[in-house]
Amino acid sequence: MxxxxxxxxxAGGQGSRLYALTRDMAKPGMPFGGKYRIVDFPLSNCANxxxxxxxxxxxxxxxxxxxxxxxxxxxxxxxxxxxxFILPPxxxxxxxxxxxxxxxxxxxxxxxxxxxxxxxxxxxxxxxxIYKMDYSDMLAVHQRNEADCTIAVIQVSMEEASRxxxxxxxxxxxxxxxxxxxxxxxxxxxxxxIYIFSWKKLRAxxxxxxxxxxxxxxxxxxxxxKMLGAGERMFPxxxxxxxxxxxxxxxxxxxxxxxxxxDSIDLYDPxxxxxxxxxxxxxxxxxxxxxxxxxxxxxxxxxxxxxESSVLSSSVIVEPGAEVEYSILMPGARVCSxxxxxxxxxxxxxxxxxxxxxxxxxxxxESWGVTTCGPDxxxxxxxxxxxxxxxxxxxxxxx
Amino acid sequence: xNNVHGIVYAYHSFPELKTVxxxxxxxxxxxxxxxRLIDFALSGMMHAGVRNVxxxxxxxxxxxxxxxxxxxxxxxxxxxxGLHLLAPFGLSxxxxxxxxxxxxxxxxxxxxxxxxxxxxYVLLMRGDLCANIDMRALIDAHLQNGADITAVCARTDVPxxxxxxxxxxxxxxxxxxxxxxxxxxxxxxxxIYVLRRALLMDMLQWSREHNRLHFHQDALxxxxxxGCRVALFEHSxxxxxxxxxxxxxxxxxxxxxxAKRRSLFVPERRVLTRARSDVATYYGDHSCVKNSLVADGCxxxxxxxxxxxxxGVTIGAGAELRNCVILNDSVIGANARLRCVISDKNVMMxxxxxxxxxxxxxxxxxxxxxx
Numbered sequence: 001m002x003x004x005x006x007x008x009x010x011a012g013g014q015g016s017r018l019y020a021l022t023r024d025m026a027k028p029g030m031p032f033g034g035k036y037r038i039v040d041f042p043l044s045n046c047a048n049x050x051x052x053x054x055x056x057x058x059x060x061x062x063x064x065x066x067x068x069x070x071x072x073x074x075x076x077x078x079x080x081x082x083x084x085f086i087l088p089p090x091x092x093x094x095x096x097x098x099x100x101x102x103x104x105x106x107x108x109x110x111x112x113x114x115x116x117x118x119x120x121x122x123x124x125x126x127x128x129x130i131y132k133m134d135y136s137d138m139l140a141v142h143q144r145n146e147a148d149c150t151i152a153v154i155q156v157s158m159e160e161a162s163r164x165x166x167x168x169x170x171x172x173x174x175x176x177x178x179x180x181x182x183x184x185x186x187x188x189x190x191x192x193x194i195y196i197f198s199w200k201k202l203r204a205x206x207x208x209x210x211x212x213x214x215x216x217x218x219x220x221x222x223x224x225x226k227m228l229g230a231g232e233r234m235f236p237x238x239x240x241x242x243x244x245x246x247x248x249x250x251x252x253x254x255x256x257x258x259x260x261x262x263d264s265i266d267l268y269d270p271x272x273x274x275x276x277x278x279x280x281x282x283x284x285x286x287x288x289x290x291x292x293x294x295x296x297x298x299x300x301x302x303x304x305x306x307x308e309s310s311v312l313s314s315s316v317i318v319e320p321g322a323e324v325e326y327s328i329l330m331p332g333a334r335v336c337s338x339x340x341x342x343x344x345x346x347x348x349x350x351x352x353x354x355x356x357x358x359x360x361x362x363x364x365x366e367s368w369g370v371t372t373c374g375p376d377x378x379x380x381x382x383x384x385x386x387x388x389x390x391x392x393x394x395x396x397x398x399x
Numbered sequence: 400x401n402n403v404h405g406i407v408y409a410y411h412s413f414p415e416l417k418t419v420x421x422x423x424x425x426x427x428x429x430x431x432x433x434x435r436l437i438d439f440a441l442s443g444m445m446h447a448g449v450r451n452v453x454x455x456x457x458x459x460x461x462x463x464x465x466x467x468x469x470x471x472x473x474x475x476x477x478x479x480x481g482l483h484l485l486a487p488f489g490l491s492x493x494x495x496x497x498x499x500x501x502x503x504x505x506x507x508x509x510x511x512x513x514x515x516x517x518x519x520y521v522l523l524m525r526g527d528l529c530a531n532i533d534m535r536a537l538i539d540a541h542l543q544n545g546a547d548i549t550a551v552c553a554r555t556d557v558p559x560x561x562x563x564x565x566x567x568x569x570x571x572x573x574x575x576x577x578x579x580x581x582x583x584x585x586x587x588x589x590x591i592y593v594l595r596r597a598l599l600m601d602m603l604q605w606s607r608e609h610n611r612l613h614f615h616q617d618a619l620x621x622x623x624x625x626g627c628r629v630a631l632f633e634h635s636x637x638x639x640x641x642x643x644x645x646x647x648x649x650x651x652x653x654x655x656x657x658a659k660r661r662s663l664f665v666p667e668r669r670v671l672t673r674a675r676s677d678v679a680t681y682y683g684d685h686s687c688v689k690n691s692l693v694a695d696g697c698x699x700x701x702x703x704x705x706x707x708x709x710x711g712v713t714i715g716a717g718a719e720l721r722n723c724v725i726l727n728d729s730v731i732g733a734n735a736r737l738r739c740v741i742s743d744k745n746v747m748m749x750x751x752x753x754x755x756x757x758x759x760x761x762x763x764x765x766x767x768x769x770x
Binding site (some may be wrong): 033034035073074091113217259260267268273274275276278280282283284285286288289290291292294295296297298311312 | 431432435471655657660664669670671672674676677678679680681682683684685686687688689690691692693694695707708
């Protein structure tokens with residue numbers, strides 16, 4: 001089945017900088033913005049861009065993500081000639097099988113999948129960004145440039161630049177240098193981790209890279225520098241608009257809070273729907289004594305207490321007399337009577353016991369930070385979890 | 400998987416539904432923020448393992464067909480069986496009016512019932528019933544009680560019910576009563592029946608020969624006179640057959656009562672409905688929402704009390720809504736004041752609009768109005 005473009009979504013990352021939140025779940029499966037999981041954004045972008053064949057490369061704790069994605073029907077990605085394919089590492093005859101060593105190795109190990117579709121182009125996506133992008137426009141630019149590789153770039157501030165892969169362009173607009181997380185960046189054009197390659201070209205580089213024992217088998221560290229070194233035609237695709245990496249606790253919290261701002265990402269645009277596989281629950285119920293303001297809340301929630309400037313995923317319960325402010329509550333979390341949650345991220349199905357306090361408002365100190373409670377935790381009655389704490393397991397004793 | 404074939408009547412649109420029933424049948428009435436009434440029938444059958452369901456429709460079924468599509472949401476999109484949309488064939492009956500009664504509706508699906516159904520039993524019910532019935536227990540009861548027909552009834556008054564059964568000493572119905580207005584004696588029928596398909600075909604055959612159109616007054620009455628034993632299966636949760644505008648209004652507002660809501664939305668028998676992509680609902684800085692159900696995709700800036708707000712609704716700043724049911728994608732302008740209003744889908748209401756109905760007679764704004 002010949003395809004013009006197949007997308008490969010790298011969803012195997014652990015997301016180790018999200019600590020407790022991703023201990024039992026791959027980062028792309030993380031609930032986001034009340035209604036979504038992070039992976040909804042690249043999957044919806046694919047569907048909206050007319051890409052109907054998506055390989056999802058999983059490795060780290062994939063069970064929830066696999067069951068969430070299912071057949072891809074929620075994103076209309078279950079078409080007859082294409083579809084959504086979960087691609088875990090696998091064994092071949094006579095081999096012991098191995099984990100994906102790096103991002104490029106994940107694609108290398110699935111060359112067989114891509115060969116089934118024999119695409120002209122391969123779109124490489126990552127599962128940790130919040131954005132809306134028309135990949136078909138990026139593909140058109142790639143074709144116009146007769147490029148071998150096109151990298152989506154976004155302008156960042158010079159201070160931030162050292163966190164990203166940074167590109168330098170020559171006078172013709174071609175990429176002439178790419179540096180992963182440079183100490184002293186010489187450009188503010190950051191890679192968004194979204195690549196389009198001409199498949200024949202990439203395939204050859206993947207095969208060569210796999211044979212190189214020195215290589216980390218990573219796109220940013222190995223494949224792209226090797227292609228640049230060989231003088232391949234590499235171009236930027238300039239992206240403007242909302243784009244956030246949600247790989248850290250702070251950036252994850254910030255991006256969720258952006259859902260409350262009207263000037264961040266427009267999710268009401270019917271021409272570019274971000275779809276999700278919604279849980280099947282009743283509408284949200286707001287009780288007689290509830291006070292809700294400046295917040296987003298999702299179906300299945302029951303709110304009897306106070307919720308301010310917060311983002312609540314489905315089936316969250318805020319009991320009478322409980323208070324939630326500047327916090328992110330994941331599906332099924334419960335805040336019991338008299339408890340107070342501020343500046344915190346509360347994992348799925350975690351219960352904050354009666355009268356407990358979790359997190360606190362910024363006090364200007366260096367050590368302040370957002371408090372995080374992982375999933376399935378029980379914070380006991382009256383307990384106090386300080387600002388910037390990270391809770392992995394139900395605390396046994398009073399803190 | 401079981402040996403029961405579901406039949407849902409979705410052709411009714413009672414005149415008392417007035418404006419909300421003008422463009423849709425009772426089964427397609429939007430309910431509780433995100434559902435349509437037929438979701439209860441289809442979800443209930445799904446949980447009972449019924450894998451073949453025929454939906455009898457006659458006219459005004461556009462919104463129903465859009466909602467049902469292939470039946471995927473209720474696990475009814477199957478290679479074998481699944482959902483069967485039984486619209487009129489438009490041959491001999493094309494010029495006739497609305498089906499007079501259940502028998503006429505079933506008669507229109509005669510060849511389907513006679514030739515296409517392989518299951519031994521059929522489960523008949525109305526699509527405008529608002530109740531979460533444990534149909535697995537119902538089917539099990541029928542298989543064990545040895546009766547010819549098992550009927551579901553309630554102990555308390557069921558709005559919209561027009562028939563009731565008087566229980567006899569052995570637990571089967573000794574008598575069926577029918578009334579036109581208000582409730583009477585006996586246990587109100589929810590108009591759900593489980594019986595052998597062969598018996599149903601006999602009842603249809605007799606009705607055809609005697610030119611009878613009604614299920615209860617004619618076919619069931621006759622069958623009972625002939626000694627047919629009707630066992631009663633009691634449903635104790637919330638139930639309403641939604642047949643009037645006022646009942647529709649109250650059924651929605653009833654869902655603000657948590658006991659009633661929990662009786663309909665039972666975790667082990669989830670009510671499934673067609674998915675729609677909506678963002679989470681945003682509550683503005685000055686919004687004030689009390690005792691209300693709100694679906695996803697809304698933006699609420701105003702005051703909302705005792706309301707059911709469906710998906711994609713916008714309520715402007717300073718607006719005040721009390722005891723209202725606002726259907727999908729309506730826009731209520733800033734500083735509008737609404738009391739006891741049902742706003743049908745896609746209504747655009749200007750700022751400062753003041754509208755009010757009453758508990759007994761809600762004011763209904765037709766679909767797509769610009770006011």
